[in-house]
Amino acid sequence: MTITGIAAIGAGLAAIGAGIGIGKIGGSALEAMARQPEHSGMIQTNMIIAAALVEGVALFGVVVALLQG
Numbered sequence: 175m176t177i178t179g180i181a182a183i184g185a186g187l188a189a190i191g192a193g194i195g196i197g198k199i200g201g202s203a204l205e206a207m208a209r210q211p212e213h214s215g216m217i218q219t220n221m222i223i224a225a226a227l228v229e230g231v232a233l234f235g236v237v238v239a240l241l242q243g
Contacts, residue, residue, distance in 0.1 A: 180242070181239045181240050181241075181242045184235070184238075185235070187239075188232045188235030188239060189232060189236065191232060191235070192228055192231070195232075200225070203218065203220075203221035
């Protein structure tokens, strides 16, 4: 397997990890909003911040993986 192929696998794993992480964040936030609807605005804000951080880490992982190829 070439270096480019390994880099593509690394980029794919980073994207899959981000998808799983954001899915867990969204599911947990919806569950929290269902339990305490009066705090839904604060929960939604924290969810968006956490999703942005996960997406940033995933983008960094993709860039690092593609720079190796």
